[in-house]
Amino acid sequence: RRLVVLVSGSGTNLQALLDEIAATGAEAYGAEVVAVGADREGIEGLARAERAGLPTFVCKVKDHPTREEWDAALAEAVAAHEPDLVVSAGFMKIVGKEFLARFGGRFVNTHPALLPSFPGAHGVRDALAYGAKVTGCTVHFVDDGVDTGPIIAQGVVEVRDEDDESALHERIKDVERRLLVEVVGLLARNGYRIEGRKVVIQ
Ligand code: GRF
Numbered sequence: 001r002r003l004v005v006l007v008s009g010s011g012t013n014l015q016a017l018l019d020e021i022a023a024t025g026a027e028a029y030g031a032e033v034v035a036v037g038a039d040r041e042g043i044e045g046l047a048r049a050e051r052a053g054l055p056t057f058v059c060k061v062k063d064h065p066t067r068e069e070w071d072a073a074l075a076e077a078v079a080a081h082e083p084d085l086v087v088s089a090g091f092m093k094i095v096g097k098e099f100l101a102r103f104g105g106r107f108v109n110t111h112p113a114l115l116p117s118f119p120g121a122h123g124v125r126d127a128l129a130y131g132a133k134v135t136g137c138t139v140h141f142v143d144d145g146v147d148t149g150p151i152i153a154q155g156v157v158e159v160r161d162e163d164d165e166s167a168l169h170e171r172i173k174d175v176e177r178r179l180l181v182e183v184v185g186l187l188a189r190n191g192y193r194i195e196g197r198k199v200v201i202q
Helices: 012-024 044-051 067-079 097-103 123-130 165-190
Strands: 002-007 032-038 056-058 085-088 107-111 134-141 151-158 192-195 198-201
Touching (some): 002 012, 002 044, 012 165, 032 044, 032 067, 044 056, 067 097, 085 165, 097 107, 107 165, 151 165, 151 198, 165 192
Parallel strands (some): 002 032, 002 085, 032 056, 085 107
Antiparallel strands (some): 107 134, 192 198
16 A cells, blocks of 8 residues: 655654554555655655655645645645555645545544544644643544544543643654554555444454
8 A cells, every 4th residue: 555644743653654664564564655745844754754765745835826726736746646545644734625535535634632622733732721631642534624534543641730732742642653553554454444434444
């Protein structure tokens, strides 16, 4: 299976996938990363891809006259690598109709909270501010909402009294990286069906 991974930041989830595939072998894992895309230049996630010798592309919203044209350009850039599965690993843009028309049902995202709680760009901060005692991470298929698609897997992380946002996010990312690697491998090796809100991995 061919994976295209989309990043916007440090790319440690991407790195977890690359490390697992290097350690396990693409055959045994069931997938290989064929390209990495981003919505901005100069991020560690792109540097990690370049160090791994992978093709990269950057699709910036401000380079396009409309959001729809950015969405179509992103879909084109991804499609050029003929992915079986697209993985948003910290990609911080909401894709639109064109992208979902082409990749819906094979586009997964990882979110650092237990959806449906705390969706959006500040899930860790929101859980902390709310006083949640447990939070965690969610790997889900992307649909036309924000962090609302069918849930594939979740991991629970306790919130500690002394936590600030970055400490809690780091602890969540330890769980999230393992969850993402496990889920992507399962989807790639076993195949799956989406039935309403249920994801059935064969
Ligand atoms: C992850 O926790 C992801 O869920 C959130 O941003 C973080 C990205 O981390 N959207 P990285 O870029 O993979 O290190």
